[in-house]
Amino acid sequence: MSWLVLVVSGVFEAVWATALGRSEGFTRLGPSIIFGVALLVSMGGLAYAMRDLPTGTAYAVWVGIGAALTVGFAIVTGAESASVLRIAFILAIVASVIGLKMVS
Structure with missing residues (x-):
């Protein structure tokens, strides 16, 4: 269950990172709200x-996941x-994430 929650959390990291960029310094309400909720x-x-899960593995x-999805979405x-x-x-990056899961 922890791995599933971690993956979903990584997806939400990509959401908040993208929303942060689109908030234009928190001057746009919609992206700013999405940023806060996703964060x-x-x-x-x-x-x-x-x-x-171990802290280092979970954080990595x-x-x-967040970095790969954020860049992928931007592309x-x-x-x-x-x-x-x-x-x-x-x-x-994706291979590294899969590797960390496999060795855990």
Whole structure:
């Protein structure tokens, strides 16, 4: 159960990171509210998962999922450019997250 909560929390990390960027310094209400809600869900889930998982592993997985999804979303929406190397490095992050799960 902790792994599932951790993965969902990582997804919410990508949500709050994207909303933070779109909030324009908290001057836009909608993205600012999404940021706050997603941040609470993400951190709460991370805290829950860390009751059963080692801190370093949980944090690395959480950040990895959030980072990969944030960059992936930015590429898909055209906010950032795609390149073979960029996609390869995102896949390396995903592989690392899977590796951490496999050795835990």
